[in-house]
Amino acid sequence: MQVYLCEKPSQGKDIARILGASQRGPGCFNGQGVTVTWCIGHLVEAAPPESYGEQYKRWSLEQLPIIPQRWQVDVKPNTAAQFKIVKALLAKARELVIATDADREGEMIARELVELCAYRGPIKRLWLSALNDASIRKALGALRESNETLLMYHSALARSRADWLIGMNLSRLFTVLGRQAGYDGVLSVGRVQTPTLRLVVDRDREIARFVSVPFWIVDVSLSQAVQSFATSWLPPEGQADTEGRCLNQTAAHIASDRIRAGGMAQVTSVSTERVREAAPLPFDLGTLQEVCSRRFGMDVQETLDIAQGLYETHKATTYPRSDCGYLPESMFAEVPTVLAALVATEPSLRPVIDILDLSLRSRAWNDGKVTAHHGIIPTLEPANLAAMSEKEQAVYRLIRAHFLAQFLPHHEYDRTVVMFTCAGEALRATGKQVVVHGWHQVLTEVPADDAEGDAPQRSQVLPQMSEGSQCRVEQVELKAMRTQPPRAYTQGELVKAMKTVAKLVSDPRLKQTLKDTTGIGTEATRASIIKGLLGRGYLITKGRAVRASDAAFTLIDAVPAAIADPGTTAIWEQALDMIEAGTLTLDAFVMKQSAWVTQLVQQYSGIQLTIKIPQGPVCPICGAATRQRSGKTGPFWSCARYPECKGTIAIEAKRSAPRKSKRGTPRNSG
Template sequence: MRVVLCEKPSQGKDIAKALGAHQREAGCYGGPGIKVTWGIGHLIEAAPPEVYDEQYRRWALETLPILPQHWQWVVKTQTAVQFKVVRQLLAQATELVIATDADREGEMIARELIEYCGYRGPIQRLWLSALNDASIRKALGALKASHETLPLYHCALARSRADWLIGMNLSRLFTLLGRQAGYEGVLSVGRVQTPTLKLVVDRDREIARFVSLPFWAIDVTLAHAGRSFTANWIPPDGCTDDTGRCLQQPVAQQAADRMRAAGAAQVISVDTERVREGPPLPFDLGTLQEVCSKQLGLDVQETLDIAQSLYETHKATTYPRSDSGYLPESMLADVPAVLEAVLATDPGVRPLIDQLDRTQRSRAWNDGKVTAHHGIIPTLEPATLSTMSEKELAVYRLIRAHYLAQFLPFHEFDRTEARIACGGQSLRAIGKQIVVTGWRQALAAPAPSEDDGEDTQCSQVLPALQANIPCQVRHVALKALKTLPPKPYTQGELVKAMKGIAKLVTDPRLRQKLKETTGIGTEATRANIISGLLARGYLLRKGRAVRASDTAMTLIDAVPPAIADPGTTAIWEQALDMIEAGQMGLDTFVEKQSAWVAQLVQQYRGATLAIRLPQGPHCPLCGAPTRQRSGKTGAFWSCSRYPDCKGTLPISPAKTRRASSGKAGAERTPSRRSH
């Protein structure tokens, strides 16, 4: 019997339909000689420490480090029924098709079950990027051999075990040290979450240390041929900082007075340059999260959930957890079908569709830059917009716009820079005249490209200027300004910083490795990392920004520098590449990580944490001080008299604070996905 193992029930339903397995059974679909079953994510998980030895159930310094010699899995209790179905089907299978998500984590979800259940028959791999019927049938006709994707499992297992060693040992170590200093919560440490937290801590400290400096600028309103425009004063050398801002108020005041007195100005030179901009790439997940955070105000986890729903539920877009915005050249053949599906989904885009050049090949089509996954684009079959929520529709339209933009002309504009003299002072006026709207008409709101800088911020159209012509001075505005501190991170900007963290690494080899692996974390885990930091109270929401808590700052100061250093991830990725290439064994990698963790535990076992205890509100039941603790739903304030008093309050201020009773959350060891 042929068994197809999927990752989720929704995938199983779609693949079963394509295979003609229409009979719904317990935990699977059946057809002639075939069963299609699924996990619900991971059905088994890495065993917690107490499975190896009962003494590890109690958190104690003397039991550290915990270094398993023979790694074990345990069946997750909440999905034990589905695990039993999968185990029975694997026992009956004569051939197996892995149809989990096409990435490291998906490979691990399937392979760990195969190993745990002892299946030893032939294996093939279904590699899917979309769950519409046409894509499934195409992938079923091009199954991969098992050995082609097996190295992905070894990489995922290596990273999982190393993350377990760090999470279980160092989280326990620093939690216990924190308790000695009076902190009652869990101090969670992880290879990705800790460097991510350090990004926010460093930014917040930079903001706190920032000293604002005054500077002065002058805007001059000029007129020529009846049309007004604005020019900016260029301060003379000797009175400016490195960015050209005037730091001397008397110099600026004197310049403003002279220009007012002059009453007229003269154009010295005019330079015009035609600028051509190509369309942005289709979205990878990280870029989608950045844009949705900025334009739609969505949290990164919310964006991922919506993108997953568009992929799984609505079949409207392709696989969302992609780290590449490029498209394989073979997909050029699908362009007519995709555009027809887009039009059938929303007839309102016909005026735009009619303008597309379907033969145009943008920079997005590049086999050399496609990773295991390609950019997120609309699928080959129509979707139903009426079944989408308002937010789902907004995200779908963004994804659709970036795809349609590939078939529109370049955006072209003339950038004009005029140099002007007035009262012995130098001025500069910049204008922008759009010549061809091009791909920008596909985007709901034109967004400046990173390369434009100043140009895209200047929307004025200059009058027809040429050298030596006079202009009237209509108004001179002297502005007293102050330098501004860096802005705190939003969730979208934090994802961007995680992707671009290579610029913070000094070692050129490690920096290059982080560039190749697009930073720390993966497209599939970054949202989970940020959500975990928020849930633990390490990050706090302040409007659309995220800020570091006092506990977070204490933790970053206390942990080994190597744990907070993104260069450590680069070293890991180098080793994982060697595992994938067969140059290093899984056991060798894990042994090295075990030795390193043991060394860190020994080094910090006797450390003393100078921890700043969070100051909470008074207990709503007895009025005693509260302490921050962590439970299943995240951080909260708990009465310092617990368990005699069980009053609690949420960390975030609420309009109505109600006391609740119940046992504070028990200690929780970090999961693999939280790194």
């Protein structure tokens, strides 16, 4: 009997249909000589410390470090019945086909069962990038050998064991030290979660330390013939900061009066450059989460759930947990089929399809840059838009637009900068004249960096001017502004910071090392990391922003700098990639992690933490002080006399202030 082991029941149902396994059995589908079963995610989990000895039930410094000599796993109680089914099927199997998700975690979900059930028969690997019928049939005809993906399991196992060593040992270490210092909560430490939390804590401290500085701008409206356009005054050297903002109110007043009195401005130079913008790549998951956060206000877990639904339920898009936006060159031959499916899905799309140039090969088609997965694109078969929710349709159309953009020319425009002089003062106007709309015909999103600042000037069309031309001064407006602090992270921006952590690392050697790594976490785990931090009360949402709680500041101040350093965990991710590539062994990696954890425990066991214990409002029952604690629904204030007094107060999150322009905000703006 050939057994197909899937990750979820829905995947099993899709694959069973193609294999002709239509007879439903307990936890499986049966056919002629073939059975399809599933795992429901991880059926087993790493055993907790107490499984290695009764002494570990009590949290104490004397029991640390906990370094398993022989790693154990436990069957999850809520899926034990399905585990028994899988174990029985593996005992009868003559061949196993692993059909879990095509990623590191999917490999581990299957291989950990192979190990625990002592299956020793032949293994094949079904590698799926989409769950539509055509993709399943294609993958079934190209099963991979077991050894092609075995090292992915070793990499996932290394990640799991490193997380266990750091999480179990350091969470216990710093929680016990925290209790000695009077902190009642759990100081949860994680290989990925703690550096992620550090990003938010650092940003919040940067905001808190920010000192707003007044500056002044002079906006001048000029006209030539009947056309008006906007210009800005350029403060002279010595009157401006490094970003060109005038910090001298008197100088700005004098300049505005001079320009107003001057009446005419003369062109001193005109420069025009042709700008060609290539279409953005198809989405990887992180970029999709970032864009959906910015455009639709979705949190990162919601975006992942929607993308998973488009892949798994609607069969409308390819595998979502991809870290790559590039596409295999072999898939170029499938483009006409994909486009036909898009028209069948939404016939009103026909005019857009007709303007595409299928001879174009954008930079997206590049075998050299495709990783284990390719960019998220529409599948080969029509989808049912009516079955999708409004948000699912929005994300689907966004993914579709990024795919269609690959078959349109570059977006081209002329960027013109004109310099003027008026009564001895310098002015500058910037204009944009679109020459070729190109891929903007299907995708018009403005990048985040272009959405603020002097965007009106960048988008205006200037009249024809040449050196020496005269323009009339129509209006002069002096504005008092104040510099604004950095914005708090949104969930999408936090995911981007996790991906591009190299930009936040100051050490030049480490920065170079990090440039080609995946950053903090993976595409598959970043959403769950943020969700976990929110659930533990370390992060708090305020409108779209995520802010650090008092407990977060306490934790980051308590743990070793290396644990909270984003660069450290990115280096670990690079080591996991090395295991997958076969240049580092699982045992060598775990041995190094064990030695490092042992060193940290020895170094910090004898110290006394200085912890700022968050103090809240007085207890509504007894009037005593309250302390922040974490519950199932997040953080709350609890009476310091608990359990004698069980008074609590909810913590209400305030909505964040509206987003401000990087340029500044008028003092009297609402």
